[in-house]
Each structure stands twice: as structure tokens, then as C-alpha cells.
Amino acid sequence: MLTAAPQVVESPAMPAGRQRLRILDLLRFCAAFAVVLFHFGDTRAWGGPNAFPTLSAVTMFGVYGVRMFFVISGFVILMSAWGRSPGDFASSRIARLYPAYWASVIILGALALVGLTTDHRPTLSELLANLTMLQHGLRIRDLEIVYWTLWQELVFYVLIAVFAAIGITYRRCLAFLAGWLFLLAIAERVNADLLQAVLIPFSAPYFIAGMALYLIHRFGGSLLPWLLVGAGWALALVQVLGENPPAVQRFGEALGSALVVGVISLIFVVMILVALGRLDGIDWRLLTVLGALSYPLYLFHHHIGFLLIGRLHAPLGKMITLPLVVVLVLALAYAVYRLVEVPLQPRLRAALDRSIRADAGYLDGRG
Template identity: 30%
Template sequence: MPQTAPSSLDASHKLPAKQILGVDLLRFFASLIVMCFHLCFFVWAGGPGATARTAAKSSVQFPELRFFEFGSVGVQIFFVISGFIIAYSAHGSTAYDFLRGRFVRLVPAIWLIAPLSFAALLAVNAEPVSALIVKLVKSLLISPFGPWLDWVYWTLPIEIAFYGLVYLLLLLKRFRWLEGSIIFVGGVSTIFWLARRSWSFLTGEPLLNLPHERVMELMLICHGCFFAVGVLIWLLIFDRSTTWRWISLSFVTIGCVAQNGAFIGACIWLASVALLYMSAKFNYVFRDQKKALAVARTLGLTTYPLYLLHNAVGGALMGYLVRMGLDPYPALGLTLVAMVLAAACIAIAAEPIAQRVFRSIFDLFGGLVFARVWGRKGFSQT
């Protein structure tokens, strides 16, 4: 398509680092509704593999809170935010710095919290010790295939698959290909979901028996449309607005709604995407609101530890409180508050120390050899 203005995607300078207040708040909101999905709904309505239900070890019932079944849409919101944030942070970065930044952001929190989840599940005799140890190792190594200590880990390898795409473009010094690459990935994902939903609607049967659906998730076929929405919003706001980009955004948005499949969940997701766009577009309004920015930043940093912590540890805590005689609803309230406070403490006090340690380790060993050599020097443009 003809270009009406020069793109800045290959600019050597990096966009100025700037906190986007709305993004931090949206991340925290997504983590809250995921937590409520697990601790208010899935803890009693989930199957035998539901981590919170396994950890709770009690017949906690919250039928009045069934509407929190739509809280699972928080994961889809996370994927959109990830697409936006990764595009934002990768612009002007080297492959080495990008890989280092993702490693330091992703891994330390896991190594802090996975042992806590292990201890919580061990305390309630959730499984044999040997099985828990295997799951702990798979969680610490972010194994692409479960079972993990906590099923919230299923999203992390998918995130890493998206990071891998961006990393490859940086490695090749072809970051300008991000738009075409993500539109292709999002388009394939959208076509997949439209075909799947259409077939089910017409026949009442699944389109395919997908024994390898996890592989399709890791190939971004299942969730690529969400990452595409985030990247396209970033392009529209920080590069330029074009008709082609709006058409692409509309198409992959249809795929996201098709994947969601529930009216209320789709509405929550659409409202969140609109908020993401508006908050990034008009972020300048809050540039002088120092206190609001500081609070939002703290909430944003709390998001990832809360996501990793709440399911196993929160479920075990709530089950313990109920078994000690506390009514279920007060037990739920105390658990929700405790999880947020614990996650905030980890984000503020423990995680920065762990990140410094892991950053030093990464720099000491140079990450991967090809990341150090090629990521810093890059390939020739010829």
C-alpha cells in the first residue's frame, strides 16, 4: 500500500521512555479480574485440575459470584497489552538489550514465587512430593508444555513465542517488518477462529479435534490476533495512522471477539482495548500528575507477581481460613486483600533485588552467544 509519510520504525533513536498511566491501571485491572475468576468462581466451579480448587482443599461455594467466570478475559487483555508494550519497548533497541530486558522482567518473579506456590501445595498435600518437584522444575524453566505448579503458567510460553518473533526481527535488523509480520500472524489467527466458530455454528460440532492445540498456541495461531491488536495500536499512535492499519486492526479485532465467544467477556475486552488506545493517545494529560503516576506505576508493577501468586497460594490460604472456621466470604475477602498486599511487597521489595541479580548473571554469561555477538553488532543491512 502506498505510504503517505515516512515510517519511523527503523529510526536509530529510541522513543522516549514514558509511563502510560492508563496502561498500568489496565494491567492491574486485568490481574484483578483473573484473580477473581480463579478465587471467586473457578475455586468451586473448576474441574479437578483447577489449581485454586486443589489448593483450597475445601468445598468453598460462591454461586452468587458466578459472574466472575468472565474474569478469564483478563488473560486476553494481557496479551493485547503485551503486544503494545513489547512494540513500544523494542523500538530502537538491540536484540541483545531486548532479550536481556525480557529475561530480567520475566524470570526473577518466577524464581521468587514458584517456590511459594510449591510450599503452599506441599502444605495441603495437593500431590505427591515427587510430582510437585517435577512441576516446580518445569515452572522455573518456563516449560512450554505442562503440567506446571500453577496453571497460570500456560500463558508465559505463549508470551515468549511472541517475544521470539520480535527478537528475530531485531536480530536481523528488520524491525520495520514488525507490521507485516504481526498482521500476518494476527490474520492467520483471525481466520482460524472465524472458521472454527462458523463450523461449530453450522454443524454444532467442533471444527477439528485438536490434540495438538498447545502447539498451535505456541505458534500464535490461537492468540496471535490479541498481540496484533496491541502492536497495531502502538503503530497507529506512535508511528502514523493509515487506512490500512485501521482495516487490519478491525479485522484482527473480529478474530479476538470470535475467540472470546461470550458477549459479556467480549464487551469487557473491547472496552479495555478502547481504554488502552485512549490512555496512550491522551497520556499527555497526566504528565504532571506525579502522585497519580507513582500510584499507577506501583499497581502496574504489582500485576505480574499477583498473576503468579494468587492461584495456588491464594487458594491454599482461603481453604485454610475456611477450615479454621471462618465463613467463606470473609475468608475470600481476606485472601484477595492478602494477595494484593503480598504481590505489592514482592514487586516493591524483593523483585528489584532479584532482577539485579539476574541481570548480573545474564551479563556475566552474555545471555546466549548469538544474542551477545549478533544482537549487539547486528547483521549487515546488505
């Protein structure tokens, strides 16, 4: 139900309202786990196609887990940036993304260099580019297939950092999102490469919807944010139905398209329930750990899973190998979280904060 327009104090410094929503931790983990099952059911490491024909009829929809990631990112990143300076926002995002990512590049790069898990041995320049997370923009090959989504996230973060520099308010958010939608159409119409690169049309409908849902969560529902959510949903469906997705190939055009529409719509419905507070009762502490596992699980599962499945499925059989490999990659994700992210994230964040504020002592007469 639409409510009256929210009473908004137009100040970028209004209370940030960044209370933890553990339901988002659960959804992040579910999205990552769906991607894991999609890749494990589809990998050629089993020695042939359709290793699990019945199971893959369901897990194939895990390919849309990245769409859930993008909607969650739109919601969470706006929540994180609200009331923060661009420097604070940037340091928090860098500290969040890079420790586990660097670990994945180093470990997976070493495996690739010795000829494990991939047909391509990266060059030194490819490894160095991948360490920056900018390789996609530089048109250099991703070391790991899942890295492509990180470029989408990076561009989004830069857009939000610029927005934070201007000052994030409710009305400016509405204008920002409406402008983003309009420019997407312009970029498609004129085939402008620069606009396409900046506006990230693949993920933009999900980021836009996620941001609009955060406005609804924070300020209450009103017509304009709901229209933005609807526009994001419509553009997402236009996009995904034009991709000839795997579901269409397996189930036929009509049924396959209906299933894809259902999956994308379910993602939006779940996030609408989050925005409206209908899932606030799901607030278990364990979910925080599951949320923390989602990023390292996403980064490591494909290469490591390919390696383990290739080595284990012949002696153990596929029915034992699949659950065993799932458990092993979950254990690896937990190890990366505890041994890499927990110690390094706060140190990197503190170092970045000191660097951003390095001129404070000089301006105060201490430099």
C-alpha cells in the first residue's frame, strides 16, 4: 500500500540508520550458494555434460544469483554511504573488498601458473592487472570467471562516492535514480561507449531498484520510489528475456521464459519484503557469519571446486563428491574469512583512514 510522502529533512548528515539487517546476510549467502551450485552442476570437471540432469534443472537458476547480489548492493551501499564523506565511504569499501580478493588472486594465480584448474596460464602483466581489480576496464583477462561482477560493483561504488561528495539526500536520490534510468535509454539509443561503461547497463536495473528500496525502507513508501522499483524490475525483465537464458533452451520458449520471469520477480519480491520490514524477525546471530562467508565463497569456489571435482569424482563417485566439495569450499571460505578478512580488514581500514586524514595534523599546525 502506498503511504503519504515521507517527511524528509534535506540534510546529507541526517542519521545514517545503518542498523544491521541480518536477513540481508542470509540473502547474500543464498545468492552465493546458488551460484556455487550452478557452477558445480555445470562444470566440465565431471567429464561430460549433464552430470546431474534432475538437480541441474533447479540449480541452473543459480546463474541469476548475481542479480540478487546487485539488488542487495544497491540497498546496502546506499545505506552505507548515507551521511558519510566520500573518503570514509571509499576506505570502508576498499577494506571490505580487497583482502579476500588479493588472497584469491595470489592463491588462484599460483594454481594457474603450475597448470592446475585452468587451460590458461596467466602472464605477469595479467596477474598484476588482476591484483588491482581494474583488469576488466583495462580489457585484460580475468584470472577467475567470477571476477567480472566485481567490475560492475567498482563502477557502482565510484558513482556512489561521487554522489556522496555532492551530498546524499532523499530528493537527490530520487533525481539520481531517475537520471540514471533516463541516461540508460539514451546510451542504448546512441550507442555511446563511454555512457555504457559508466552506467553499467547490465547491473544498473538491480542497483537502481535496490537503492529505491532502501529509500522505502528508511523513509516509508511513496509513489516515486515505488515507480523506480517498478522501472528497475521492468528493465531487468526486458534484459534477461533478451539473453536467451539456459532455462529457455531446456524448457522451451514459453515455459522457460515464464520461469525466468518468475525467478527475477521473486528476487524483487523478497527485497520488497526486506524494505517493508516484513522479514525483520529473521535476526539470528549465525546469519552474520553466513553473510561474511558469502564473499570468499564466491571468490574461491569456481577454481577450487573445479580442481577438487576433477580429482575426486572418479574414485568417490559424483554423489559423494558433490556434497563433499561443497563442504570443502565452505570450509575454505571460513578459513579465508577468519585468517585473512578478520585480521586485515580493520588494519587496512585504519591505514586508509589515516591516509585520508594525513593533512589534519598539518592544518592544525602539527605538520
